[in-house]
Amino acid sequence: MPPAAPKPEILAAFESAKGFMPVREGLALHAAAAEAGRLGLPLLEVGTYCGRSAILLADAAREAGVTAITVDHHRGSEEQQPGWEYHDESTVDPEVGRMDTLPTFRRTLHKAGLEDHVVAIVGRSPQVAAFWATPLALVFIDGGHTDEHATADYEGWAPHIAEGGLLVIHDVFPDPADEFTGQAPYRIYLRALASGAFTEASATDSLRVLRRVGAGV
Ligand code: SAH
Numbered sequence: 414m415p416p417a418a419p420k421p422e423i424l425a426a427f428e429s430a431k432g433f434m435p436v437r438e439g440l441a442l443h444a445a446a447a448e449a450g451r452l453g454l455p456l457l458e459v460g461t462y463c464g465r466s467a468i469l470l471a472d473a474a475r476e477a478g479v480t481a482i483t484v485d486h487h488r489g490s491e492e493q494q495p496g497w498e499y500h501d502e503s504t505v506d507p508e509v510g511r512m513d514t515l516p517t518f519r520r521t522l523h524k525a526g527l528e529d530h531v532v533a534i535v536g537r538s539p540q541v542a543a544f545w546a547t548p549l550a551l552v553f554i555d556g557g558h559t560d561e562h563a564t565a566d567y568e569g570w571a572p573h574i575a576e577g578g579l580l581v582i583h584d585v586f587p588d589p590a591d592e593f594t595g596q597a598p599y600r601i602y603l604r605a606l607a608s609g610a611f612t613e614a615s616a617t618d619s620l621r622v623l624r625r626v627g628a629g630v
Pocket residue numbers: 431432433434459460461462463464465466467484485486487488489490514536537538539555556557558562
């Protein structure tokens with residue numbers, strides 16, 4: 414049976430949430446999460462921002478009876494800082510003078526009725542990955558777009574994907590003319606395929622779904 418699409422109220426919550434996940438790619442992410450959830454292991458996202466994609470992972474996790482985990486330091490990526498194209502002034506904590514997307518994330522998940530299905534980890538992705546030891550059904554990489562960050566996300570999290578589990582990468586742009594924030598996600602996608610540990614399961618716009626088929630990530 415193909416995985417069920419999100420219910421209208423989940424789709425509505427997703428569409429009204431602040432963030433960077435288009436609907437078509439969001440539906441592909443949800444389908445991947447629903448399928449992977451059947452392994453009975455947690456789903457993990459790198460790059461929470463305000464919880465837009467986390468809604469979809471949380472919904473799929475609820476359906477599968479597993480937990481969605483989402484990791485972010487909540488201080489924003491390079492291109493989201495003041496003066497950059499993807500900056501949103503309302504995400505700045507005036508007391509601290511830095512971005513803080515955690516409060517918006519919490520409101521988003523609360524409004525969607527999905528708080529119980531998500532565990533948010535506030536921290537830098539490589540620092541969290543360094544002590545991680547639980548096999549995962551799905552890893553969704555949507556964090557920093559520099560080579561340093563994307564590579565660390567791949568190296569830190571891909572080894573934890575269970576056999577048959579899925580690696581999902583956002584913002585994969587094979588043509589440099591299409592990219593907005595660099596081709597680092599494309600480069601980790603190529604690396605995953607070249608490792609022999611993953612095969613491509615689907616491609617929807619800039620979202621790639623790879624299946625873990627072997628060791629040697
Ligand atoms: N998935 C979100 C968009 C994520 S934007 C959506 O659906 O809208 C990228 C996020 O990655 C930002 O919130 C930024 O703070 C986070 N990020 C970037 N580099 C990171 C790192 N090294 N560790 C943790 N989070 C990081």
